[in-house]
Amino acid sequence: MSLSTTTADNHPLIRHLASVAVLSEDEKQALLTLPMQIVELSKDQEIVREGDRPGRSCLILEGVACTFKMTGDGKRQILAFNIAGDVPDLLSLHLKVLDCSLGTVTSCRVAFIQHAAIRDLCERYHGIASALWRMTLIDAAIFREWMMNIGQRSAFRRVAHLLCETLVRMKAVGLARDYTCETGLTQRELADATGITGVHLNRTLQQLRSDGLISLKGGTLQVLNWQALTIAGDFDPAYLHLKDPSLEPV
Amino acid sequence: MSLSTTTADNHPLIRHLASVAVLSEDEKQALLTLPMQIVELSKDQEIVREGDRPGRSCLILEGVACTFKMTGDGKRQILAFNIAGDVPDLLSLHLKVLDCSLGTVTSCRVAFIQHAAIRDLCERYHGIASALWRMTLIDAAIFREWMMNIGQRSAFRRVAHLLCETLVRMKAVGLARDYTCETGLTQRELADATGITGVHLNRTLQQLRSDGLISLKGGTLQVLNWQALTIAGDFDPAYLHLKDPSLEPV
């Protein structure tokens, strides 16, 4: 019963795919045979950069990464936080040159998978192709929700919404217990993801804390009042398209 | 030589797909055989709504539509403008319940295509499946760029960026001549797409006009100084992943 046994059900990718689609046992076993190069990365490392033409994709096994873009005058917009089971640059399978960058937020264990291997698997297992499709489309759905978040909601609601989403997504892959999860995010990163200033994010967090909604210290998020937080954040998890909504808190 | 002859090269969908991927003659012909129900819609009509579970997708043939979401307190974020050749809800092929709505901006001619017909075509023509994939991924790339636009750029740059994108996309499907295109967009819609207020958008447009960058009247956009506009908007068309960059103005 070693800690490192890789059975289908504790493999991050399988866990993630299973949370958004149905996979047969065959397909799960096939996924386990994917050849991958495992790499340990420290925090704040670039994995791929806008403009690259990678021949492989990156699966996050452990830790938190983020997808981001920089404006011409050096401001960073974080487009997504990527957690265990995510393949943030799966799109490079069809779009040769990347239009955004990917980097670690915390130290990470990642697996690089050659495009050829993914293509091969997709041809042999239609269900896997379909699940990967779904995963990509859900990523896009999350982009849309973030756009609305950033474009239309106040800083207070924006931050509340992001925290709701983070908890639900981490819970869906088994990274949250009760209402607590280790996000590893700094205030700077939360700010760049919500499109507000670091200073203002700090003040917004203080309000969330003093309203008794959350506790957040050293990257560890604890939601103290889930229902109130969802209301504050105007949060409805439908856009996450989870197969089993009971994975959500409450 | 009737106006309504539908040969492969003036069909909006084929034109769009051909602008982002390579299609064989066979594949173009196959696309022409897709059974579709053509419908004329007046402006400001809802096509599908968030929460729907459609069994078909909607191809825009003529006119402008938009994808959008509403916040809990009734504010609208426009997520994308959809022009001839777009299939904004293609995602419903894999994601049963829609997480955003689709409506017309101007009067439109649209074609509804049953999911079964699309699936069938994709199985028989791998290149079509691949082109549709690419189209969807490019839509997501545009979402990402919009996120950065809304989250990190000033109102002035945001609007300039959106106008640049609009011109390039319309040009790519043959809807712009020189530096002019019929967008049919009102100021309200530009405002909801950039996440600023209608009043402020109006003032921003005035600045763009007085700087000699654009002329915009009754939905008709004319770019007077393309290079200056791209600089103002921090615009780099790489994210549009056009097959043939020479389609861009300049």
Add this chain to the structure above:
DNA sequence: CGTTTGGTTGAAATGTGTCAAACTTTGTGG
């Protein structure tokens, strides 16, 4: 321990939002 990184605070500046009215254009029925 000193150094770095991340978090917190205050005061002042400002870009954008709000509200309300006027103006202009477009569309339409008489």
Add this chain to the structure above:
DNA sequence: CCACAAAGTTTGACACATTTCAACCAAACG
């Protein structure tokens, strides 16, 4: 084809959320 209504645009004055700048503090770290 006029006249009216509706839709869209423009203006002004003011409010306010968020940014900016700069300093300080606390925790993590080698």
